[in-house]
Amino acid sequence: MARTVLPNGNGGRVLLLDSIAEILPEDAGWLVVSGSHGGISAAQFAIAVPLCGCFFNDAGLGKDNAGIAGLVLLSYPAATYSHASARIGDAADAWAAGMLTHINTAGRLAGLREGVSVQEAVAILR
16 A cells, blocks of 8 residues: 655645555644545544545445545545546545545535545645
């Protein structure tokens, strides 16, 4: 699993994680771009660490919108990007090509909107 800190991102505080399961307590305060789906199980990892924001793959939504169900659990800005724009499990691809599809309430209040790129969304949250 890749864990990459991006240079010049929010003071060096943008983290790419292929799996949200790799998040650590010391990642608190970072913006995280995850390759994981945005389901309940993924959100449970993200809930454990207070982030400035987090992005997940929508995984094609799935049955009962399971691929985005975890967004409502997060109190900080969070969104999913399209499975058609970036590979599931590949945070670098999400950073390079991800386009937002679904946004939680905190994300909307922070200015995130569907159709913007993950990079644009990170810039909004800085």
